[in-house]
Amino acid sequence: MITPVTTTPTSGAQQSTAASQTSAITSDFETFLQMLTAQAQNQDPLEPMASTQYASQLAQFSMVEQQVQTNGLLSNLASTLGSVNLNELAGWVGMDVRSTSAFHFAGNPKTLFAQPDPQADTTKLVIRDKSGTVLDRITVPSTKSEFVWAGVTSSGDPMSAGNYTATLENYKGGDLLSQTPAAAYNRVVEAQVGGDTVMLTLSGGQVISAGDVSAVRTGA
Structure with a gap:
């Protein structure tokens, strides 16, 4: 295929968004660990929480973390592809x-x-x-x-x-x-x-x- 215009844009805004999402995930994980530690310290010694419950909570947070990262990557990819397509289309006309x-x-x-x-x-x-x-x-x-x-x-x-x-x-x-x-x-x-x-x-x-x-x- 002959393409009159080939562009590979780099968006500073997209990089900033990705960085802020990573920072938010890190902050949320630290808060989650603090809550999990407080939960362990204040549990009823007569009815302690099973270790499987801790594992389940960690797994759930991990799933949420991965989904947030995936959504961010897909959003950046869609924005990049959309920009490239528009530039390429404009290059063909005329x-x-x-x-x-x-x-x-x-x-x-x-x-x-x-x-x-x-x-x-x-x-x-x-x-x-x-x-x-x-x-x-x-x-x-x-x-x-x-x-x-x-x-x-x-x-x-x-x-x-x-x-x-x-x-x-x-x-x-x-x-x-x-x-x-x-x-x-x-x-x-x-x-x-x-x-x-x-x-x-x-x-x-x-x-x-x-x-x-x-x-x-x-x-x-």
Whole structure:
């Protein structure tokens, strides 16, 4: 995954909170020991408290102590992760990202990227609409990996604005060797955390995972 912004914030407030929680636990434990000592000194000698009761009280306090420490650690972790996610999300918005998802055409020529098969002697760029219908099949140089699509049909009529996909077909001796999805740049208009990854909404409404991004550049 390409991430435009990587931050690892260190919060002094979080460290202060953790320190105060540790201090409070230590103080409470000392108070507990004083109470336990006073309880032992003032117990009825005819009906002394069983040692198992002391052990039970110590175990209960230990459980509370561990829970307080766990809650503190989880709180600090959640704050740190939340800050990192927000900074990372903000870094995506407004960037142009390259992926093999559908690309948005708004009337201007679109640059497409696809690596031809080294064995191919003929390559064709196939343009499809959002429903998958083939709109055009253009013969392109088999030695190039970057192509400019003018956004017009084979008869020269302009395509309507919308989302399209492109595939590079590789041929040898007239036989189809392989098909390679072509990539294009799209502007990121929204970024959000989805499960364990960052999901990006592109200018054409497409939603992709940040893991599907192969290149990033500053939005014009």
